[in-house]
Amino acid sequence: MFTHNEQLIQxxxxxxxxxxxxxxxxxxxxxxxxxxxxxxxxxxxxxPSDTTTSIKSFSDRFKNELNKGFQDLENQRRNKH
Incomplete structure (x- = not known):
């Protein structure tokens, strides 16, 4: 909408x-x-190998925490019904 107005963007x-x-x-x-x-x-x-290991470790922890959060949400949803 606004992104197509060249004068406004300028x-x-x-x-x-x-x-x-x-x-x-x-x-x-x-x-x-x-x-x-x-x-x-x-x-x-x-x-670089240490940096790669750090990134992989962060990625694994992030995935685990994300999955745990989804499981908690699913459990809360089940308990409400």
Whole structure:
């Protein structure tokens, strides 16, 4: 709806809050990108294999917690009926 109004988008892009949000988004992206390159180029405890292991561990914990949450919701739904 609003995304098809080119003049509105142009005016919004010139406002302070939108410009600030754009600058912060670019800043955070570049910071994360740099930290990623730093970890990949540095040997030791933050090597790529350690990073991969950390990501897998986080992913496994997230899946387990998500499944546990769904089971709790299902149990609550069953108990209400």
């Amino acid at each position: 005016k919004l892009s010139e406002t302070g809050p939108i410009r600030y949000a754009a600058r912060m988004t670019v800043y955070w992206f570049l910071q994360a990108k740099q930290k990623g390159f730093d970890k990949l180029s540095r040997p030791g405890p933050n090597s």
